[in-house]
Amino acid sequence: MSARPIRVLVVDDSAVVRKLVTEALNADPEIEVVGTAIDPYVARDKIKELKPNVLTLDLEMPRMDGLTFLKILMAQHPLPVIIMSSLTQRGSDYALEALRLGAFDVLAKPGGSYSFGDLGPQLIAKIKASAGARLRKTAAPAAPLPVRRPPVSGTNSRHVILLGASTGGTEALREVLTHLPAGLPGIAVVQHIPPVFSKSFADRLNTLCAFEVREAVDGDRLTPGLALIAPGNFHMMLQWSADHYRVRVADGPPVWHQRPAVDLLFKSAADCGAAPHALAGIFTGMGRDGADGLLRLRERGATTFAQDEASCVVYGMPKAAWENGAAQRQVPLTQAADFIVRHHEAAHLRPTALTAP
Numbered sequence: 001m002s003a004r005p006i007r008v009l010v011v012d013d014s015a016v017v018r019k020l021v022t023e024a025l026n027a028d029p030e031i032e033v034v035g036t037a038i039d040p041y042v043a044r045d046k047i048k049e050l051k052p053n054v055l056t057l058d059l060e061m062p063r064m065d066g067l068t069f070l071k072i073l074m075a076q077h078p079l080p081v082i083i084m085s086s087l088t089q090r091g092s093d094y095a096l097e098a099l100r101l102g103a104f105d106v107l108a109k110p111g112g113s114y115s116f117g118d119l120g121p122q123l124i125a126k127i128k129a130s131a132g133a134r135l136r137k138t139a140a141p142a143a144p145l146p147v148r149r150p151p152v153s154g155t156n157s158r159h160v161i162l163l164g165a166s167t168g169g170t171e172a173l174r175e176v177l178t179h180l181p182a183g184l185p186g187i188a189v190v191q192h193i194p195p196v197f198s199k200s201f202a203d204r205l206n207t208l209c210a211f212e213v214r215e216a217v218d219g220d221r222l223t224p225g226l227a228l229i230a231p232g233n234f235h236m237m238l239q240w241s242a243d244h245y246r247v248r249v250a251d252g253p254p255v256w257h258q259r260p261a262v263d264l265l266f267k268s269a270a271d272c273g274a275a276p277h278a279l280a281g282i283f284t285g286m287g288r289d290g291a292d293g294l295l296r297l298r299e300r301g302a303t304t305f306a307q308d309e310a311s312c313v314v315y316g317m318p319k320a321a322w323e324n325g326a327a328q329r330q331v332p333l334t335q336a337a338d339f340i341v342r343h344h345e346a347a348h349l350r351p352t353a354l355t356a357p
Helices: 015-026 040-050 066-076 089-100 116-131 169-177 197-208 262-271 291-299 317-323 333-349
Strands: 006-011 031-037 054-058 081-085 105-108 160-165 186-191 212-215 226-229 235-241 244-250 278-282 303-307 329-331
Touching: 006 015, 006 040, 006 116, 015 031, 015 116, 031 040, 031 116, 040 054, 040 066, 054 066, 054 116, 066 081, 066 089, 081 089, 081 116, 089 105, 089 169, 089 197, 105 116, 160 169, 160 262, 169 186, 169 197, 169 333, 186 235, 186 262, 197 212, 197 226, 235 262, 262 278, 262 291, 278 291, 278 317, 278 333, 291 303, 291 317, 303 317, 303 333, 329 333
Parallel strands: 006 031, 006 054, 054 081, 081 105, 160 186, 160 278, 186 226, 212 226, 278 303, 303 329
Antiparallel strands: 235 244
């Protein structure tokens, strides 16, 4: 336990949410809610007065919306910010924009299918991680599109790219995927993200990437030139069927407190014979999800990597994958796209068995 509790300011126009968040956080002795604010104007004054270490922030508030406030805050007084957003299409679109503007992470607001009992431990974990995390610079706007490489060639149906990420991962994956060319093997991605948010994430990437990106549906065929994003609150596993990969999207218990879980994707890929033909990597995130699965892939012949510490928002999952020997090398985020392309080009020159496992 740290000597001083993490000081949190809760910013939300809902009195019910402010009460629920405050009660959940104050139950942990390492966290102290030092105040609440009904809108950004009150929050501005309380930041100066109370000097919080972390903010929780609603995005839809009176007088000034949360995105405008976040943009001002990150420019003038940067702090770790946990976004509390509604499980709606508009709410998820706003949340993804908040992550681009520098927010640490996002959680669905209590209500609907979620009770705050489910979200309380997640929020506590994110508060603790954010207090010691590296503040990320605001990403460039989504337009104009990045300069794209010419398409690569030589992909066969056995090759596959497997990626996993958590906190900070939506922007890390955007950075990598938007700098990849067309013509690569099928890409399967598990990002820890709430339901609805995952579809918005996939839809946004689809407008930016040189290949198709979509949220996975059970039974989808994973083909070259396609990236499938695991849907929030569902696991995604890989299967080999005759001459192609398919994904299985299913409910099930959380793994490492996560659903979807990176470990399940990686282990399923190893178990269906994909490892000798796979490139698999873990990006920024809390915890150790993916490390065990990545190790299984490496042991069965996959090329593996983890994002390096200096470029991670949270050096948790990549650290676990490096320390257990799962990752063959650590790669800075800005070099990850080049690393993926070089691996594909090298794999194309090697003989590849096309028989089923």
